[in-house]
Amino acid sequence: MDRRQVTLFSPTLDDMIAADHPVRLFDELLSAMDWSAWERHYVQVHGQPAIHPRVVASVLLYGMSQGLRSSRRLEWCCGNALDFMWLASGRSIDHSTFCDFRTRFTAEIKDLFVQIGRIAMAMGMVRLNQVALDGTRVLADSSRHGTAKAETLTERLAALDQQIEQMMAQCEAADRGDDDLFGQRVSPNQLPRELADLKRRQTRLTKALKAARDSNSRAGKVPVADPDSTVMPNKEGGYAPNYTPLAATDAQLGMIVDTDVVTGNQEGAATLATVDRVEQELGQKPQTLLADTAFGSGENLAGLRQRQVEALIPLNQRADSADNPARRPDPTEPVAGEDWPKLPRNPKTKKLDRAAFVYRAEEDRYYCPQGHAMKFTGLQNKGTAADRRMYRVYQCRGCPECPLRSECFGGKGRYRKVSHDRHEPLREAMDARLASEDGKRMYRRRSWIAETPFAVFKTVMNFRRFLLRGLEKVKTEWLWACTAFNVRKLIRAIARLRVKIAAMA
Incomplete structure (x- = not known):
């Protein structure tokens, strides 16, 4: 049809999306979730009603499942990509809304992750007969060249303190001049932009200096932009600031039943807490836990035995x-x-x-x-x-x-x-x-159970680098990604199930 052709009956947005398009099932599944905890963050008094949190969360999760993580890219998709326009019901969502949203609802995204896990368990798609625990390395939002030792940070901080003192003196002199001229200060509650920038740099350097002094690294260097991250070998080669995200994956469908993020090589320390969270959130502990040598400490073996969880974990430097x-x-x-x-x-x-x-x-x-x-x-x-x-x-x-x-x-x-x-x-x-x-x-299954999610994250979902900084925000970002992964898995399984049921009818 010609682009300028006038039609008698204009197609609706719903007509533009095929009946079997995955975005429909994506929306259907998320619409069935409980969003009351999210809604309590909104108090409508005046002005235009806020966009429902389900809509914003759906766009974020759908975008992640398609490998689109940039807030500006999601904003563009909401105005140009038909599936995103349909999911957002034609609403225009600003990129700043996406940025604020994914750090605002930390507890709520965890609850959504658990809800999806319970639905999958009720459908028999999560059984907890075998759970594989593994970790990977994902780049932090910090340059590998932006690291410094404690001595260097101390020198920078001293120079910055002196610069702030000089700037404060200049500001006080300017304020006195304004008082003489206008009788009162101009913007008394707001720091000048230059001084505010220096204060932010001072806070960042102070945090980095504390991390450098607490660091167990031989080099003693920490990333200044994100001191919570650790300089480690990359999966692709070389060294850079990294985090170590963890995922506990159920063997039945390959869905993730627990997530965490640690710094450095501390995967093993999260083992028992992972098992406890799975039992607390899904009402059942894993029957068998599969993991590699990083999780094979004596304390973990004793803790798993105490919890009556069978472990299959090869031990470090033990001969076959x-x-x-x-x-x-x-x-x-x-x-x-x-x-x-x-x-x-x-x-x-x-x-x-x-x-x-x-x-x-x-x-x-x-x-x-x-x-x-x-x-x-x-x-x-x-x-x-x-x-x-x-x-x-x-x-x-x-x-x-x-x-x-x-x-x-x-x-x-x-x-x-x-x-x-x-x-x-x-x-x-x-x-x-x-x-x-x-x-x-049994242990031969560990590799594909545990490592398949990380392959999907890095190749399909384009998750090779965190967008946020700080351990707590990084944990929230990883939880968003794992929730998107589970929704993606679940809707595909539901679609296959519906095809089978339709064929039997």
Whole structure:
């Protein structure tokens, strides 16, 4: 049809969207949610009624699901893209409205995330039989060149303080001149723009200086623009300020059942809190938790056992039991000479790893690859200043004449020692579980369950960099993204279900 063709009956906005367009199901699902908590933020007294929060939230979530995150791009879509125009009912929404909206409703977006999870659970699309927990790295909104040490920040702050004092003196002199001329100050409650900018810089530098002094980084550098972020290796290579967002993903449909964001390499510390939140919000704890070595601390294994959650988590620097000749039926017998090259080595020292020594809990002793018993000799307090713990030490007495002595340990020591903390029985049980055929079969699923959401976030949803700064705002932004991911998953599953039902009719 010609662009200038006049029609007798003009098509409505609804006519322009196909009946099976996904935006219709997107709107249908979100319209069924409870928005009362959002509505309480609005008090209508005078003027034009506010746009309902469901409409703004729907546009934000739909845009994220399509890889559109920029507030200005969303504003453009609301006036030019038919699906966005239909979703917003033809309303024009300013980009500043989108910016304010996604940081204003922190508790409410969490409630919406939980509502969607409960609906999926009621439909059988979330079962919590298997949940995979994993983390990734996403760039912070801070330049990798904008980092500084505490000494540099102290110098900058001192220079800025001096500049502010000079500016304050100039302002006071100007105010006195205005008083003499006009009899009263002009704009007494508002700082001049130049001074306000300096105050903002002072606040930002003060926060960065505190973060630098508290930093555990060897370099001691922090991003000035976003001190909550941490300089870490990028997934794409190089170093830059990053956050570590986490997602717990259910195996049934691949929906996310819990989210969090941590700084640095602290994924493991969030494990037990994740399990507790899933139970609190969905009314049921995961039956099995799959995770990688970053989550395999002794405290996590003990906490999961206490919560009666089966864990399948390989432990860091533990040799594969199936390929380890030290795991023999009778540890009192020596490992065959032809199998000595297969004994696990420590990647740093190149000597025999602790995995080459077999522990028997009923005897409370280790056995070395030559079958010598290693008895308990005492306790030793080891670890960092922030994480001190007691270890049980076991020592072998057959080292002087051992043919593996040079491969076992070096230096001036006469006897090989092995130690473990109170969680060692749980680690041994985990090794045995992962070495079983059932454990291998179940753990093979971890990769695609846990890592598929991150692939969708970064390739389909264009989520490679946070737009907001500060840990709390970043957590809210990640929650928005995970909610959009779940809505996207759920409407596709519902659409497939409706097609099947229609085919059966």
